[in-house]
Amino acid sequence: MAEYDLVVLGGTIATASDTFQADIGVRDGRIVALAERLDGGAETIDATGRLVLPGGIEGHCHIEQESSSGIMSADDYYTGSVSAAFGGNSCFVPFAAQHKGMGVTETLDLYDSRAAPKSVIDYSYHLIISDPSEAVLAELPKAFARGVTSFKVFMTYDLMRLGDGQLLDILSVAKAHGALTMVHAENNDIIKWTSKRLLEGGYTAPRYHAISHPALAEEEAINRVISLAKFVDAPLFVVHVSTPEGAELVRRARQAGARIFAETCPQYLFLTREDLDRPGMEGAKFMCSPPVRDAATQDALWRHVEAGTFASVSSDHAPYRFDETGKLMGGPNAAFKQIANGMPGIAMRLPLLFSEGVVKGRISLNQFVALSSTNAAKTFGLSPKKGTIAIGADADIAIWDPNETRTVSLADQHDAMDYTPFEGMRVTGWPRTVLSRGRPVVLEGELKAAAGSGAFVARGTVDLS
Amino acid sequence: MAEYDLVVLGGTIATASDTFQADIGVRDGRIVALAERLDGGAETIDATGRLVLPGGIEGHCHIEQESSSGIMSADDYYTGSVSAAFGGNSCFVPFAAQHKGMGVTETLDLYDSRAAPKSVIDYSYHLIISDPSEAVLAELPKAFARGVTSFKVFMTYDLMRLGDGQLLDILSVAKAHGALTMVHAENNDIIKWTSKRLLEGGYTAPRYHAISHPALAEEEAINRVISLAKFVDAPLFVVHVSTPEGAELVRRARQAGARIFAETCPQYLFLTREDLDRPGMEGAKFMCSPPVRDAATQDALWRHVEAGTFASVSSDHAPYRFDETGKLMGGPNAAFKQIANGMPGIAMRLPLLFSEGVVKGRISLNQFVALSSTNAAKTFGLSPKKGTIAIGADADIAIWDPNETRTVSLADQHDAMDYTPFEGMRVTGWPRTVLSRGRPVVLEGELKAAAGSGAFVARGTVDLS
Amino acid sequence: MAEYDLVVLGGTIATASDTFQADIGVRDGRIVALAERLDGGAETIDATGRLVLPGGIEGHCHIEQESSSGIMSADDYYTGSVSAAFGGNSCFVPFAAQHKGMGVTETLDLYDSRAAPKSVIDYSYHLIISDPSEAVLAELPKAFARGVTSFKVFMTYDLMRLGDGQLLDILSVAKAHGALTMVHAENNDIIKWTSKRLLEGGYTAPRYHAISHPALAEEEAINRVISLAKFVDAPLFVVHVSTPEGAELVRRARQAGARIFAETCPQYLFLTREDLDRPGMEGAKFMCSPPVRDAATQDALWRHVEAGTFASVSSDHAPYRFDETGKLMGGPNAAFKQIANGMPGIAMRLPLLFSEGVVKGRISLNQFVALSSTNAAKTFGLSPKKGTIAIGADADIAIWDPNETRTVSLADQHDAMDYTPFEGMRVTGWPRTVLSRGRPVVLEGELKAAAGSGAFVARGTVDLS
Amino acid sequence: MAEYDLVVLGGTIATASDTFQADIGVRDGRIVALAERLDGGAETIDATGRLVLPGGIEGHCHIEQESSSGIMSADDYYTGSVSAAFGGNSCFVPFAAQHKGMGVTETLDLYDSRAAPKSVIDYSYHLIISDPSEAVLAELPKAFARGVTSFKVFMTYDLMRLGDGQLLDILSVAKAHGALTMVHAENNDIIKWTSKRLLEGGYTAPRYHAISHPALAEEEAINRVISLAKFVDAPLFVVHVSTPEGAELVRRARQAGARIFAETCPQYLFLTREDLDRPGMEGAKFMCSPPVRDAATQDALWRHVEAGTFASVSSDHAPYRFDETGKLMGGPNAAFKQIANGMPGIAMRLPLLFSEGVVKGRISLNQFVALSSTNAAKTFGLSPKKGTIAIGADADIAIWDPNETRTVSLADQHDAMDYTPFEGMRVTGWPRTVLSRGRPVVLEGELKAAAGSGAFVARGTVDLS
Numbered sequence A, B, C, D: 001m002a003e004y005d006l007v008v009l010g011g012t013i014a015t016a017s018d019t020f021q022a023d024i025g026v027r028d029g030r031i032v033a034l035a036e037r038l039d040g041g042a043e044t045i046d047a048t049g050r051l052v053l054p055g056g057i058e059g060h061c062h063i064e065q066e067s068s069s070g071i072m073s074a075d076d077y078y079t080g081s082v083s084a085a086f087g088g089n090s091c092f093v094p095f096a097a098q099h100k101g102m103g104v105t106e107t108l109d110l111y112d113s114r115a116a117p118k119s120v121i122d123y124s125y126h127l128i129i130s131d132p133s134e135a136v137l138a139e140l141p142k143a144f145a146r147g148v149t150s151f152k153v154f155m156t157y158d159l160m161r162l163g164d165g166q167l168l169d170i171l172s173v174a175k176a177h178g179a180l181t182m183v184h185a186e187n188n189d190i191i192k193w194t195s196k197r198l199l200e201g202g203y204t205a206p207r208y209h210a211i212s213h214p215a216l217a218e219e220e221a222i223n224r225v226i227s228l229a230k231f232v233d234a235p236l237f238v239v240h241v242s243t244p245e246g247a248e249l250v251r252r253a254r255q256a257g258a259r260i261f262a263e264t265c266p267q268y269l270f271l272t273r274e275d276l277d278r279p280g281m282e283g284a285k286f287m288c289s290p291p292v293r294d295a296a297t298q299d300a301l302w303r304h305v306e307a308g309t310f311a312s313v314s315s316d317h318a319p320y321r322f323d324e325t326g327k328l329m330g331g332p333n334a335a336f337k338q339i340a341n342g343m344p345g346i347a348m349r350l351p352l353l354f355s356e357g358v359v360k361g362r363i364s365l366n367q368f369v370a371l372s373s374t375n376a377a378k379t380f381g382l383s384p385k386k387g388t389i390a391i392g393a394d395a396d397i398a399i400w401d402p403n404e405t406r407t408v409s410l411a412d413q414h415d416a417m418d419y420t421p422f423e424g425m426r427v428t429g430w431p432r433t434v435l436s437r438g439r440p441v442v443l444e445g446e447l448k449a450a451a452g453s454g455a456f457v458a459r460g461t462v463d464l465s
């Protein structure tokens, strides 16, 4: 009998701190040996000349989720997980959205029914809370008991937003249970007040979406929610930071001893307002909230990526097709308020970050691992099972060809979308193979895993040291 | 016929920039001559050895005003103006409070009926807006037309507070008419959330008032309202800043080009939490919002006073007697939420600032004039009639004995109160005489003016250069 | 006999805090009356429709001064003072430069012999100290006794620069006598190290001068000298600040309670590197130290001007003709190190600041007065005799036509130069008449004063509140 | 034949990013296998219940080094390396000090002759340069060729200090060769100027040493040297940062994209001015430069440790005995200037950091590994051979009992000293065993290695991503 179910041979392994050459021995889905030379694999994968990295963990994506206005994302747990896997991810944590009137268990059961039969990689959920009634707050411990240890709350969107008092409620309940609160931080009133005036003035094109979500709206909200988190001494994770001022607030709070974490997203590093300004409805493809900004913002955000302000770079994959099921649901000339927010990117997050980060010398390979996998694992309670290559960890592994050069195309996304906002960009470095608990999900660019082969991962309390 | 109705002889005059010896010639209530030697006064006042300053302008005081919970301030326009005059002021700008359901003209008419028959010094109002309905917004130009060119809004107090969108409405209307928006900035939800928990826990003593109004609540709100003002490029005046972080936000916004102004108050410079912590209900005398803080905060606020962060030091005179008409309205053991907020100080603002500021060498005499009078005149549209000693200006003059030393006592307040929070402090420098448009209101410590001798001052648009 | 030697009629007077209409009565060179209407002037000047301002005080100019390399400035005390007067100044404070080996009294006597017979406006000196030997330090009280209460020291230029220990010596001696230390702050080693490499590489054109004086060199030196001043708690005045980072250091130090003051100059507000980059030796006309920077720097410095970071805007008039007596002394192809640093501007400082500051709405008329005159008077111990229009002050008055529009030309400079760096700029607002102690120096654009009619002003200890 | 020379069994391994249970297989001094279970070790060490960490790397210590004033440190390479090993270190990088007149090769040969026969752990040197003459600069490539890829320079001490131009020389040469410049940053003139006045005034006790080295002197120098490094875009490592302002400067520079790194030391985290203030000469034991500060400084520095500002916590072990060979060389009543600076601590650095950092919950175990070993390996070019537990790395391992509690005593230091400044402190967590390339140096508290068994490590260019 073979000592290992699988041996990955000859690759260059990188963790968040180290880079070394070793073979990896996998048994029962876990890494059980690392050595200069391992024999005895029932199966082997030759990784010579390749980088062997912890599989990516996608911490921010919208999969088979209804928006508050009722529109369903284009990707379900099958296409979403397949796209994630082709993009170098072996695990993801989409949202389970509690809409008004829904209970906690009801919500989680619903998402289990969506994910379990379809996902090809492991998954958990962040529980969106839009209605923190007494009843819902009382039911939250059931979420913790199931291993759902992070919440997401919104400071904007009329049907989702919580007031400051509700944020304090959530933050303090989360803290009491070792859970993490994630927040979409934009000032709702600034957005509404501005949108009203823009629409009244006939400014309806996609580009006015960005004008109605000014940088000030994000900065104000980030400052406010950090104040609330500091007041109750609770950990906080600010999603999709799009402004250097917002990043700076996060950094300063952490320097002052608060446990404040944040991510940014590829759209803020790789796209700008010029994309949104494309003629006609074309700009709708580049609409997201907060909106893409400008080149100076990109530079400043990169500097925060380099300096360690952000725990992760996440995709905020929010797939709405450029047709009447998605972006154009409000018609071919819909005003920006009738156009679904969000864009796809779950397959491009890591190739873009690798190419522009590692290959261009902005970040080290170890930083790439931290930003793409390890920090998410620690922040979201997936550690030590996920997020690294170490003895005892799940064999969630991405094998990259660091030299492969590609032009971004829709075909490479493997999602249910009809466009990619990154179309035509050139990247160097590509994930060829992704293993989930030792099983090949993607092997040299071929899908190998069956729908439903991924499993729910019960998460622990957060490690926010 | 005498050339001057009055000549003030031999004093040392100070303005916000200059100090010089001169006689002052007054005719028809205005300063018409300044000279080394003036003859020909029908009346004379000998100011030899005295400081001759622009009369103080009190920009923040609550006179004959019902609070949102219905409690009437102890001082009416007679006692309030008399106390102000004894404290070196020749003009004040109390609030005209629009409570829910009241119209703008209705509100101003009401306050005219209160002030006109009683005030011994000139006055105007800041119009408090608690209900910016369409109808009220439409009526605002009538306020401007009457010369009421400043609003006050609240971010806290359930019956007064405006949401961020309403703040944007007010800021943009005010800006369009050259008017100024003043704001009480504290985060309402932090205060309510904390108060609820404190009261549930049985923490009802006055000292818990301060705990329910943490520094973070002020800092957050100041940051937010500055963001809103910057967004619509409107001028803003932040009242009663009690934290150095709040002051720093004001300073930084102004450095960045925004027209953001602020005041602090004697309670934050001269009192601390130890006063509030006095046993029993005694602490209620020192309750105000935002609350008094600590010694380190005092030091830091003084540094902001010295460095020019604050336009004014105002009293926030909010007189509630220490009896069942005021502080003890909720009973002798009322929880802090049932105790009226605010303390008197209109007569002590200037002696305290002079003694601790000028005499102790922290600020120059010219800075004292700016902080006590000139800046308020400019900020609130009273300039050039008020706020300085210059040709053409109203003869609003305070004559100080810079050497007189006093121990603060209730008797010297001349208000309708039964306590002063500054009781027993020692001050050097005292206003002996106050002229309003050349008429003696207080002459060598004696009241000379009749009720109703003060007049309403129509104000212009604000000078915020 | 007339009551007044002179009455200035009907003008709009502005001080650093006030603006008002009044006549001014002058007797024995001093302002003795301000009134709505003054009769009885032996002479009168009609200022109807004009601005009547305190005469400008030029606090930074090089007049009849040998540079450390021995080159004499083009302007002597006659042409220099005439040019200053045409530019709206009634007083100036050039440098008296102690070069190595010279004594204090010797230096001051030398400059008295230069100024007394020639100056048409009042003057004092800042004493440059390049050699703070024991003997020189011991002689300094004689400077104070003569009314020279400010020093200038250099952190760069091999023949002038002092080490940090010497700076501590000067700062502490100055402080002990109520005197002020002024400093040219650039890091000498950065400049030398870079210049050497540039010259070795053949980069000799004027534009490389700016590259050898990077912004970092100024920022470092300002930070260092502020540290030294804070260490001995001495007041400090940083001359010709050319970087917003430098200005910010000054502002932060003052906010922290240190008495740190600064000026900027027209070249940093109105010229840029593009001027220096002009072809051939043309760029030499725009060489000064620190060098002119770029448009973003200009904007940021203006914001500091507006927000009150700078006490003054001074000219740093350093006139070297564009011929072999000045800029081209090293020959027509001299390397930048052989080209004299500095440019003229004493006549343009105020028209430029008025036009771009007041007329364009960046600063108020009162700020203009403060920046051009009042603050210099206070900072340099000329107050209360100079720097304002008030009873008892010297009748040093500039009468401006606020509407006159001019194109800057050499002819309007009235100096000994053969170029002006501001040639061709359009300005609105022009000083028509300048009075010095009541005497017309320039009257409606005509020179009226004789050489030597200006007088040395003994200065007091500095007012740095 | 056994597969492994040594297997470490059953321990909990931690790297800078991961914590996991595994056995470690060592062959030929390197880690060749990590597995859940390893058999086949010729030798085994049972680490059950223990932490198995990368051996500490001490990056700042003075061993067998003459100070510039000629005093030899008490520890030679034998006692120094033994003490280091007992303190959990498997590698150290003392200084090779070039004093004036010495060549580069001469200096390194001298230190080789000291270290090679004595050290029990691996070692390299930072080359101190006190005399960067043309000849010395020309010889530097020989140091790089030998694998000495870091310099140390001083901004203070008359016999050691370099001017800013010399610093630019060193920084740019180092950068060109991928080497790192380390700097002792204090303003020399402030120290000298102050010391002179203190000594003249008779203030000679050890406590005045601290007064002559104010925080401002460090802050100024750090700002200056960072400016220099930024100017030539060279990496820089600031040693023994003792002020939060200094740490903040480092952090801000890195945020702005500069490659600026820093360390702090146990003395600044665990000792204060109160120690220095002990009566008589006792305070001399606590003298070091920069000096120990106060409790508020400690707190702020800890926050920087937590937030990742510092790459390392290093000992700055500078052992001078409390007798006439060391501290008292100048006699029993020597003035502070005659007392040797520095204190021992090479054996206590890690136990103190573990106990107060990890056990008290301020930092994670992974941060401890980074601060004690991994970051030093990366920063100083020892990576990937040293500084982690990974396949291919040297088997430099420290095995800790996380629960062992000790009271700090001289006996546990194993150095040549007669005191420890940390005497009597209580620590939890103790290094029991240290392996160097698989060889036991200390085994369960017993010294096992012979003098000279450590080896020189040629270092590579620095990894400063």
Ligand SMILES: [Zn+2]
Pocket (backbone or CB within 6 Å): A184, A239, A240, A289, A290
């Ligand atoms: Zn979102």
Ligand SMILES: [Zn+2]
Pocket (backbone or CB within 6 Å): A060, A061, A062, A316, A318
């Ligand atoms: Zn999202």
Ligand SMILES: [Zn+2]
Pocket (backbone or CB within 6 Å): B184, B239, B240, B289, B290
């Ligand atoms: Zn209020």
Ligand SMILES: [Zn+2]
Pocket (backbone or CB within 6 Å): B060, B061, B062, B316, B318
């Ligand atoms: Zn109030």
Ligand SMILES: [Zn+2]
Pocket (backbone or CB within 6 Å): C184, C239, C240, C289, C290
């Ligand atoms: Zn200069």
Ligand SMILES: [Zn+2]
Pocket (backbone or CB within 6 Å): C060, C061, C062, C316, C318
């Ligand atoms: Zn100059």
Ligand SMILES: [Zn+2]
Pocket (backbone or CB within 6 Å): D184, D239, D240, D289, D290
């Ligand atoms: Zn050192």
Ligand SMILES: [Zn+2]
Pocket (backbone or CB within 6 Å): D060, D061, D062, D316, D318
């Ligand atoms: Zn050292």
